[in-house]
Amino acid sequence: MIMMFTLFIDTHFKDVIISLYKNENLLDFIIEKNVNTTSQVTMPIIEKILERNNCNKKDLNRIVVCIGPGSFTGVRVGVTIAKLLSYLLNIPIYTITSLELAALYDNYNHEEYGIIENNGLFKAKFKNKKIIGSIQYEKTQNIPENIFINSNIVLSKLLVNFSILKKSSSFLVNPLYIKELNINKK
Amino acid sequence: MNFKITSKSVEDTMELAQNIESEKFPGMIICLDGELGSGKTVFVKGFAQALGIKDTITSPTFNLIKEYDDGEAKLYHMDVYRLEENDQSIDFSEYFDGEAISIIEWSDLISESLPNERLEIKFKIVDENVRILKITPYGKKYEDLCEAIL
Amino acid sequence: MKDIFILAIESSCDETSMAIVKNGNEVIGLSTNTQIPIHELYGGVVPELASRMHTENVLYVLDDLLKKTNFKLENIDAVAVTCGPGLTGSLLIGIEAAKVISYLYNKPLIAVNHIIGHIYANALTKKLNFPALALIVSGGHTNLVYMKDNYKFEILGGTLDDAIGEAFDKVARVLDLKYPGGPNIEKLAKNGKTTYKLPIPMNNQSMDFSFSGLKSGIINLVHNEIQRGNEINKEDLACSFQNIAVDEVVRKLEIAINKTKVSNVIVAGGVSANTYLRDKITELTKKYNINLGIPDLNYCTDNAAMIGAAAYYLYLKKDFSDLNLQPQPNKSLN
Numbered sequence: 001m002i003m004m005f006t007l008f009i010d011t012h013f014k015d016v017i018i019s020l021y022k023n024e025n026l027l028d029f030i031i032e033k034n035v036n037t038t039s040q041v042t043m044p045i046i047e048k049i050l051e052r053n054n055c056n057k058k059d060l061n062r063i064v065v066c067i068g069p070g071s072f073t074g075v076r077v078g079v080t081i082a083k084l085l086s087y088l089l090n091i092p093i094y095t096i097t098s099l100e101l102a103a104l105y106d107n108y109n110h111e112e113y114g115i116i117e118n119n120g121l122f123k124a125k126f127k128n129k130k131i132i133g134s135i136q137y138e139k140t141q142n143i144p145e146n147i148f149i150n151s152n153i154v155l156s157k158l159l160v161n162f163s164i165l166k167k168s169s170s171f172l173v174n175p176l177y178i179k180e181l182n183i184n185k186k
Numbered sequence: 187m188n189f190k191i192t193s194k195s196v197e198d199t200m201e202l203a204q205n206i207e208s209e210k211f212p213g214m215i216i217c218l219d220g221e222l223g224s225g226k227t228v229f230v231k232g233f234a235q236a237l238g239i240k241d242t243i244t245s246p247t248f249n250l251i252k253e254y255d256d257g258e259a260k261l262y263h264m265d266v267y268r269l270e271e272n273d274q275s276i277d278f279s280e281y282f283d284g285e286a287i288s289i290i291e292w293s294d295l296i297s298e299s300l301p302n303e304r305l306e307i308k309f310k311i312v313d314e315n316v317r318i319l320k321i322t323p324y325g326k327k328y329e330d331l332c333e334a335i336l
Numbered sequence: 337m338k339d340i341f342i343l344a345i346e347s348s349c350d351e352t353s354m355a356i357v358k359n360g361n362e363v364i365g366l367s368t369n370t371q372i373p374i375h376e377l378y379g380g381v382v383p384e385l386a387s388r389m390h391t392e393n394v395l396y397v398l399d400d401l402l403k404k405t406n407f408k409l410e411n412i413d414a415v416a417v418t419c420g421p422g423l424t425g426s427l428l429i430g431i432e433a434a435k436v437i438s439y440l441y442n443k444p445l446i447a448v449n450h451i452i453g454h455i456y457a458n459a460l461t462k463k464l465n466f467p468a469l470a471l472i473v474s475g476g477h478t479n480l481v482y483m484k485d486n487y488k489f490e491i492l493g494g495t496l497d498d499a500i501g502e503a504f505d506k507v508a509r510v511l512d513l514k515y516p517g518g519p520n521i522e523k524l525a526k527n528g529k530t531t532y533k534l535p536i537p538m539n540n541q542s543m544d545f546s547f548s549g550l551k552s553g554i555i556n557l558v559h560n561e562i563q564r565g566n567e568i569n570k571e572d573l574a575c576s577f578q579n580i581a582v583d584e585v586v587r588k589l590e591i592a593i594n595k596t597k598v599s600n601v602i603v604a605g606g607v608s609a610n611t612y613l614r615d616k617i618t619e620l621t622k623k624y625n626i627n628l629g630i631p632d633l634n635y636c637t638d639n640a641a642m643i644g645a646a647a648y649y650l651y652l653k654k655d656f657s658d659l660n661l662q663p664q665p666n667k668s669l670n
Contacts, residue, residue, distance in 0.1 A: 039432060040660045040662050044658075057439070057440055073425055081435075083395055084395070084437065087398070088436065
């Protein structure tokens with residue numbers, strides 16, 4: 001039986017979530033909550049999880065990374081690490097958005113999901129497990145009634161629902177920012 | 187409520203800064219706006235001096251934020267000249283929510299990230315040495331401060 | 337002694353750069369992606385934009401370097417990265433990339449100070465001799481530093497307000513010049529004369545620098561001329577500013593030379609690319625019969641080769657970092 005090891009990296013907001021899969025089965029995970037300095041902890045967590053599962057770095061077959069939206073800086077840490085791992089190990093990389101993860105973890109029980117951010121939220125509508133329309137940002141201090149904010153993380157669901165992951169190439173993986181930068185051209 | 191002060195020299199600006207420092211409180215936020223050379227950093231120097239900070243206050247234009255620990259209170263001196271609106275690379279709440287005093291130059295540029303309560307000072311160049319400073323307090327603590335010194 | 341190859345990464349501001357440097361002085365390969373054309377549109381570096389572009393470009397730069405040098409990462413002895421000073425979001429990308437390489441290939445990770453990198457850019461041209469006086473002139477720093485030996489720094493003087501590069505950038509803005517200000521002022525100045533009278537900064541025996549008075553002088557002058565309806569000769573203004581600023585730097589350097597009696601001077605930082613500065617310092621060191629180290633124009637501005645040079649000494653001292661390395665945006669020489 002072919003053994004595929006997949007590493008999942010999610011640093012899109014305040015938690016750092018790293019999980020390791022053997023084929024579609026969740027082997028191990030580490031979630032560090034409320035991290036102020038994502039860059040300080042992410043690589044050490046990756047090192048720890050591979051070590052404690054006796055997984056050699058070169059045994060990794062696949063990377064899955066959350067590309068946001070969320071905190072610009074947070075997402076960039078995970079994305080940079082994922083890109084480098086994929087490129088250097090020459091293994092495929094898959095991406096998923098934070099909204100899709102929220103919907104997945106919640107079993108698609110709601111129609112519209114939101115990801116909270118400092119000044120507002122990112123939102124997307126779902127139908128048949130897919131986003132309809134596009135992910136949008138709404139600046140607000142209150143959560144609108146029809147938007148569901150998921151708080152459960154069910155990592156075991158990730159690879160079982162492999163088709164929702166988007167295959168990419170290391171060079172092309174970049175964060176999904178959504179929020180516009182209002183910069184004035186001089 | 188706002189106040190207008192005329193500063194005829196670097197010393198005048200520094201004196202104002204020192205007066206404001208004498209009414210300082212933890213978590214105080216001062217926003218400075220005005221053209222290049224209007225005296226914003228001079229203000230910070232005066233404030234820092236009153237705080238007893240020995241380090242030289244230099245322009246944080248490049249570094250964005252400089253921290254000074256050796257005064258009576260911790261001081262964050264920020265210059266967001268190189269930032270544009272909605273720049274997300276810095277989480278300002280980290281700085282504004284604590285006990286330290288923050289002084290932000292060019293604060294106009296990050297208006298969305300500014301707390302509702304703060305002291306705003308706008309510097310206007312009249313001529314070589316003279317500046318007009320328009321001071322606007324937002325929030326009771328700042329209003330009281332202004333009443334006390336101005 | 338075995339040859340040491342260091343892969344260096346520099347992303348402190350708006351250039352994504354990587355290099356392979358041998359023994360701290362030979363550049364095997366250098367790959368740099370500059371974002372200047374992008375930031376030019378906005379009149380200056382926009383930190384968020386810079387971070388985004390570093391993320392986009394990091395692999396292209398690495399790939400380009402590896403392809404053109406044909407070097408295998410298994411064969412590097414260490415990976416070095418700028419950890420500060422600089423823009424946090426920018427530094428972050430280089431640091432995370434360096435960590436992955438260090439981790440995957442089991443090579444030590446070396447954190448390098450960007451300013452020290454500028455100093456060691458000189459090692460790429462000529463061996464550094466000590467004791468030496470280092471003059472650092474960049475956007476964020478203007479310092480006179482006494483170096484007794486490798487990696488031994490004593491700050492003799494610094495800026496009291498704006499760094500010289502910063503002053504150039506701000507004056508460039510006042511003159512409506514495009515980003516980056518420094519090189520554009522230099523270009524204008526070439527066709528100008530020093531006809532404008534401006535206040536001379538810190539005219540005394542101190543080794544500290546001050547440029548805000550000069551900057552204010554320019555601003556006042558421009559305001560006054562506009563009010564009088566006079567046309568401003570930008571070339572002359574640029575020339576007047578540049579020459580006064582540089583003359584002051586050279587004057588302070590001379591004071592430092594007399595105080596320390598060194599026989600070596602090293603110049604470092606982006607502003608060391610300025611021709612007028614290079615000429616004046618060369619003149620000064622010839623007058624005192626001192627060795628001058630001034631970086632090759634390719635290595636004056638931010639680049640990873642200088643980081644690879646500076647990392648060499650840290651490698652020899654086994655000064656290594658861990659995977660929890662964080663950006664230090666305000667890192668100083670101390």
